[in-house]
Amino acid sequence: MLSDSRKISIRQAVLIFLTITFTPSIRLIPTYAAQRAKQAAWLSPIISTVLLLLLGLVWQVLYKRYKDCSLMEIYCDITGSIAGRIIAVIYLLWMILLTALYIRYFAIRLVGAIYPNTSISIFIISMLVIVTYTLRFGLPVLARFNEVVLPFLVLAFFLLFLMMIPNIKTEMLTPVSLRSILPVVRASVGSTGILAYFTFIFIFGNRINNKESIKKSSAEMSMFLTAALVLFQISILGTFGYRVAQRTQLPFLVAVKQISVMNIFEKVESIVVSVWVLSDFVIISFFITCALSILGFLLKLRDTKPLISIYVIFSYFLCMLLANNVFEMEKLSDAFAIPGNIILGFVIPAVMLLVGKIRRKV
Template structure:
């Protein structure tokens, strides 16, 4: 396996993590949280962010032990060149399926909320084309794009929050903790599975090593989590828990309520731009992770896999979004346990294998010395 040369700065990686953390979550997370925790959705969101930070700490620990290996590379190194290919391939397919779902999210949102007369296939093909161009340009290209987009992203976010402030009513967040710890835990459990930060372990080896590498990962997750908490609090405070729970895209509905005087209204375009920027970065990283993982497993060039897999993204997205109710039920009931296999179980398995291998190695060397003497 070729050695990966790290070249992404820690600041750039932090920005990439922020974009990835927000991703599709800025639109759909408040709805899922409100269904479980009602007006306490923001509390469940904070709990979910704390779980995300614990998982990032786990990923950083694994990355520190194997700094030049992606998670697919760790599977082969720690579990063996043959046995390790199975979880490695499953992880690459998980990334691929996740990228296809997000392409489906984009197509469904645009054709139901903004461009209702545009064929969903055209929107998805155009979006996948931009993702392909980014992936073919390489990690460095889309990381630099994230650096360029980030100041504008922050500016749009600040404008959106400032415009919504006059409509915010803190009473809609009360009573606090009324739903009980069970509902909060259920909401937090569904929340962290929508972040899928483990995918960034395919990019982590490209980050320059040294002090602050893990801190960059944690900082990005904290800032991204803060944005999602603010979004959830704003959705409940501007609308209410019932409207948030009944609307699939409550933050978009929230942005439609903006009215400052008679000249600043209907600023949902700002939210849509924020979402398109973040989902573009997340789909690009996730699709590249699947391509990179399969290229490492099958020892082929990445470029040879990009176009065939890109066409499959649109096909899978169209297959998955034939029925919106089915997709919502899948995300609400099956996605969290399914995603947890790769978000929690696989990293823990690899970390355990790494620790065991570290302990067994010295024992074997001692036995070898005794036999030689």
């Protein structure tokens, strides 16, 4: 059993989850939802957060029985060693892919938003050096760093939303009728795919304390995410409507560029970019931690710390080989990563609970 100094609390784990949803939410949800639900897209996060609440309940039930286990140990116990290990390998491949994808997204976004004609390698190498250094201090340091970052992130977003209010036109968010239900459900797939990351925090579930309050934490987190994601969608759709949102690569950045407070306070997009970088740092560190935790489980390693630096080098080349342009990455996210996240984040835990109940393991 790990000592408490090497563990984080469920509250810290949930805060990490909130931070890692920030970057993909900005990048993916507005465009994805606007393409499917048009002016009603702002309602789509509500469905996803209800599903997240149910996912919290699933994990609460699983952790009633498996108090100090990781996700892989739970799966191995429920399905048997071989099947559990096969699922763990799938999760490992997924974490490797997501690590490379987010490293590449981080660099492409910076180049696309404010540093055109700059080599992406400069940003990637700078970020990976800091990630390698930080991860050597372990998960608790990342969790504590995140506790500092998240309030800045929330404050920055809230202030930006306040400054966007004069630009928001309510007619851009209506009409919403019963006929909007199906499109909203379809649009919610995007945000559900991102909220599926909640499951991934249990990859290092053996390093999380007081899991008996998963239900309470997930309820609070779902309420926060509902408010944040709905406001976030309203700020984009209300500023320039769904037609622009569904065709723009970074609609939130474009909406922020419209901010002008009495013609004095302008060009605030630098705030968004800086909080993006902080969120990207946490998300890249998170997926590296997940990948190494699974690798440690599969190979029965005592310590994965010595593998951090070489895994980061591996991720660098993987992210460089991953895509030739941003369109390929968007296609991968839309057509492959979102369904994959939903399967690994929502479907498999639910199936595990069902199998566990049938086999009387849970």
